[in-house]
Amino acid sequence: xxxxxxxxxxxxxxxxxxxxxxxxxxxxxxxxxxxxxxxxxxxxxxxxxxxxxxxxxxxxxxxxxxxxxxxxxxxxxxxxxxxxxxxxxxxxxxxxxxxxxxxxxxxxxxxxxxxxxxxxxxxxxxxxxxxxxxxxxxxxxxxxxxxxxxxxxxxxxxxxxxxxxxxxxxxxxxxxxxxxxxxxxxxxxxxxxxxxxxxxxxxxxxxxxxxxxxxxxxxxxxxxxxxxxxxxxxxxxxxxxxxxxxxxxxxxxxxxxxxxxxxxxxxxxxxxxxxxxxxxxxxxxxxxxxx
Numbered sequence: 001x002x003x004x005x006x007x008x009x010x011x012x013x014x015x016x017x018x019x020x021x022x023x024x025x026x027x028x029x030x031x032x033x034x035x036x037x038x039x040x041x042x043x044x045x046x047x048x049x050x051x052x053x054x055x056x057x058x059x060x061x062x063x064x065x066x067x068x069x070x071x072x073x074x075x076x077x078x079x080x081x082x083x084x085x086x087x088x089x090x091x092x093x094x095x096x097x098x099x100x101x102x103x104x105x106x107x108x109x110x111x112x113x114x115x116x117x118x119x120x121x122x123x124x125x126x127x128x129x130x131x132x133x134x135x136x137x138x139x140x141x142x143x144x145x146x147x148x149x150x151x152x153x154x155x156x157x158x159x160x161x162x163x164x165x166x167x168x169x170x171x172x173x174x175x176x177x178x179x180x181x182x183x184x185x186x187x188x189x190x191x192x193x194x195x196x197x198x199x200x201x202x203x204x205x206x207x208x209x210x211x212x213x214x215x216x217x218x219x220x221x222x223x224x225x226x227x228x229x230x231x232x233x234x235x236x237x238x239x240x241x242x243x244x245x246x247x248x249x250x251x252x253x254x255x256x257x258x259x260x261x262x263x264x265x266x267x268x269x270x271x272x273x274x275x276x277x278x279x280x281x282x283x284x285x286x287x288x289x290x291x
Contacts, residue, residue, distance in 0.1 A: 006260040007156075009231070011148070014155050015272035022283050023064040029287060030065070037286035038067040039097040039123060039279070040089050042082065044108065045075035049237075050101050057099075060275050066282060069095050075105045082108070083116050090118040096289060097123030097282035120288065123281045126172065134180050141281045146178035148273025149210060149231055150185070156262065158208070158229055161186040166206035168192050168199075168219070168250065174212040174233055182208070199223070211250035221255040230260040233270050 119129035133140030212233035234250030249266030
């Protein structure tokens with residue numbers, strides 16, 4: 001029996017291509033602007049996963065010529081202190097992007113801190129002003145993970161116009177902005193979630209299936225329409241019986257790749273694209289500050 005295997009949508013390779021493009025842009029803009037772009041990543045506490053993400057972001061900044069103004073705070077840091085730091089970064093002309101690394105310790109209000117960031121320095125694209133611009137179809141900073149999904153689909157020339165797109169997950173980080181971006185690209189969009197009934201029926205209707213719920217291996221081959229494009233946004237750490245841990249997505253990759261036409265791997269799919277879009281947002285703000 002001839003079994004076809006889905007093409008892999010390589011986010012890692014595309015991220016490297018975007019870094020090269022951004023490095024060229026920075027080099028030519030720096031001569032005019034007289035400084036490098038600047039990104040401030042604020043981290044509170046000692047979450048190991050967050051620390052790894054922050055290191056990746058800082059390495060990527062260094063690679064393409066973005067100055068890092070990152071700050072690491074003890075877990076018990078008060079809200080008022082962080083708010084003051086954000087306000088001073090808002091005023092700092094060397095800083096084009098500000099990002100608060102989530103999750104924060106429980107005593108801190110992450111939404112209120114996000115609101116404190118100047119909308120034009122909101123490197124994560126999650127400020128209500130930027131989400132409002134997305135709703136209205138206006139230019140602005142876009143939420144990094146869904147923007148990364150859109151850029152990857154574009155790179156592989158995957159047609160969205162008129163297609164049925166199903167998103168699993170309704171978070172403000174991914175699901176909701178993802179739906180708006182797909183609508184903007186003329187897809188017909190359904191958002192499914194933990195309360196949706198007959199989930200396999202909904203997912204099997206999808207030409208484009210995007211999984212973003214944070215549940216390991218939730219999407220099985222039976223839930224996927226043959227020939228669908230499957231984008232796995234989930235990043236879950238699982239441990240086997242021998243105590244070895246590894247990263248897996250929300251999609252059963254090995255099973256689904258024999259049903260789908262295209263699929264993103266975990267790791268190496270949307271994760272690197274999220275960081276690339278963060279840096280792209282920073283460079284966009286950098287250019288905008290000069291115009």
